[in-house]
Amino acid sequence: MVSQRILSFALVLSLAGSLFGLTHTAMAAEAPECAPSATLDTRIEAVLAKADRPAKQRANDANRLSETRFVLDHVKPGDHVLDLGAGGGYASYLLSAAVCSGSVDSQNPQKWDVDFKALPAREEMAAARPNIHLVQSDFDKVPMPATPYDVIFIGTIYHDTYNEAGHDAVTMDKTLLATLKPGGLVILTDHRTADGVGAAATDTLHRIDKATVLADFKAAGFELVEDNDSLANPADDHTKNVFDSSIRGHTDRMALVFRRPLH
Incomplete structure (x- = not known):
């Protein structure tokens, strides 16, 4: 007894x-960013102000503010988000705070974690943010989550997927489609080439033609719901490598939102 x-x-x-x-x-x-009445400006300010963000990332905030605004305008508290090709985790940190009680799966290929030495910083990030979970996989082999994603963010790395051996864009995008809930979103930004270049400059200039991206996602079964010009720069002549000091941080970028159909 x-x-x-x-x-x-x-x-x-x-x-x-x-x-x-x-x-x-x-x-x-x-938390200001989690309050039901929080405006987009309040959420962005609170997310950027988090004290645990690395100083190196904070230094990029001004250049990435327009992208941050575009992304967080489509993410809400409670969301389950995949940050595809997260690199060192800049967006993963921001998304982690923006989803509040939600969670973020921060994905990198093994090559990025090992060869580019991204893993230590990512492990430190996951230790600091319990709602961030690290995923290491090929881009076209993202594991099926236990709970479907509300949002997938692909931040200026879609062109990089073209540089992986055996890449098939439509196959990858169909895999992503399957991980999303019906009505779930893909938020995509990337550096643009001149129209008509297609995927010919993904490795040389680290750019891709917007028409190619649109065609890929349409073929995979997505609906385009927004084509935003907030990251556009008409002064970019599209001929320079995106890391060229004369254009870095100011490239002409596409800002697209795709949706998995409800039916």
Whole structure:
């Protein structure tokens, strides 16, 4: 028979656990970016202000502000998000705060984690942010999540997928489609080439033709729901490598939103 003392102790633990859960929930709700009435400006300011973000990433905030605004305008608290080709985790940090009680799967190919030495910083990020989970996979072999994604973010790396051995864009995009819930979104930004270049400059200039991206996603079964010009730069002549100091951070970029059809 269970003693009265054990029952009393269990009750205390249960009450304490409930209180902690309520307190934790209340604290999350009090975060400016998580408040139901938070404006986009409030959310962006709060997300960028997080003290645990690496200084090297903070230095990029001004150049990436337009992209951050575009992305967070399509992400909400509670979302389950995949950050595809996360690199060092700049967007993963921002998404982690923006989804509040949600979660972020931060994906890199093994080559990026090992050869480009991205893994240590990513492991540090995941330790600092419990709602970030690291995924290491090929772009076309992203594991099926237990809960479908609400959003997939592909930030200026879609062209890089073309440089992987055996790449098939439509196959990859169909894999991504399967990981999304019906109505789920893909938010994509990338550096543009001149019209008509297709995928010929993905490795040389690190750019891709917008028409190629649109065709890929249409063939995979996605619907285009937004073609935004907030990242456009008409002064970019599309002939320079995106890392050229004269254009870096100011390239002409596409900003697209695709949706998995509801049916």
